[in-house]
Structure formats: structure tokens, C-alpha cells
Amino acid sequence: MVGLVVISHSRILAEGVAELARALGVGKAVVEPAGGDADGGFGTSIDLVERAVAAADGGDGVVLLADLGSSVLTAKMYIEDAAEDDEDGVQGGVVLADAPLVEGAVAAASMAAAGADLAAVLAAAESARDHRKS
Template structure:
């Protein structure tokens, strides 16, 4: 675990309400104390459904504290937009797209980042959420 800046988390969804709600849930489940920066990037600038590179960039800048930024995306164009931003070098240094289920991965990522985990550990813990079985 790191004693320095916390890894930032960006939640990219086609819906602003989904991104904001998952961010609220993850923050709440991270417990008391310091919570890693979590920034939702959902929907389009006019409030519609979709994906916005500008909203993702703004959220990444807001979540970046110098320890890396883990980006979780819900589906389709949100994943493709994050990949394009990474390929173009537009996101903060140390940004990573996380292959994880959106809700469970977000909770795991925020809990781990809030505990001081480094970017590699946050990415790993979020990805492990695929193994959570409900039945």
C-alpha cells in the first residue's frame, strides 16, 4: 500500500445518472476516513445518453492526484472512447482502462484506492470482481 497520493477513479457510462449513482455507491461502501477521488463521466454534455470525450477528460483531470487514474467503462462506445484517449495520450500520465464489471469493479477499485493501494493493485482488485458469484 502507498502512503502517497491516492489513485483516482473515473466511472464512464452512457448515462450521467448511472455514473453518478455508482460513484455514490462506491464512495459510501469505501467506509469512513479518506476516500479516493472518484469522478463520474456519464452521458453527453447536453444530458443525453452517450459518451463524451470532453467529459471523460474533465473527470480524469479532476480525479488525478499523481498516483494514476483507473477508468472503468460500462460498454461499447465508452470503452472505445477511453481506448482512443489513451492511444492519443490525452489522459493524465498513468491512466489505465480497467477490465472489470462496472458496479462491482468500481466498488472494489474505490475501496482499494481509498486504502492506499497503488494503480496496479487497484486494477487487479477491480478485475477480480469478475469472479464474484451471486449464486
């Protein structure tokens, strides 16, 4: 199953979005939070992202969803580091979704819970930005 990692500057926000995505993804989706800095304050931590990816990875890949600014940069840095660590330069099945955090996480969790592949889960997350609320 494709896993998801929610990256936010806020630990509470990342945990809340992960909880919502798991609940609306029928509870089957693996959604891990990576919020805040290593000391529990506001910020981002590549170490927290690394741990969350390891926990979310069921072998079919992981979609990262980030809130803004440095969380996006941290996600990109993680992917670059993972590619450098792989002998063939492949990103290890970890991708960053260009998606709104909450809506993207819920859409991706629904697809992951249904057993979709990495490309379909990523597409679901990214299609969430096209849904208008009014």
C-alpha cells in the first residue's frame, strides 16, 4: 500500500491532518505526521520526515504532502538525499505532491486505502487543488 506523510511547521497540524486523512480514508491508509522541529516547536525537521517515511512505507511508495515554505524545502531535500543514497539515483518511490495539505491528504488517503498505485495516489492528491469550495 502507498503511504502518506504530512509535513507541517506545526506538530499539532500535521497530527490533525493525518488523523482526518486516516479517518476519511476508511482507516486503512497509512498516514504519518512529521510536524514541527526536532524539539517540538514550530519548524520542520528532515529527521522527523525520515522517520515518518520509514513508518509509512509499505513497499509501494510514499507521497509527501507539505504545508508551505520550509516544509516544502525539507520534503524536496529529503527526496534529493534519498536519491543520492540509492545506487541508481532513483528517488526510492517517494514523491512530493503539489497539492493543498488537507484536501490532498484526504484524497490521497482514499486512493491509497483503495489499493491504488503511487501514480494514482499522487494524482488524487494533486487533483484536490482543482476542487472549488464555492
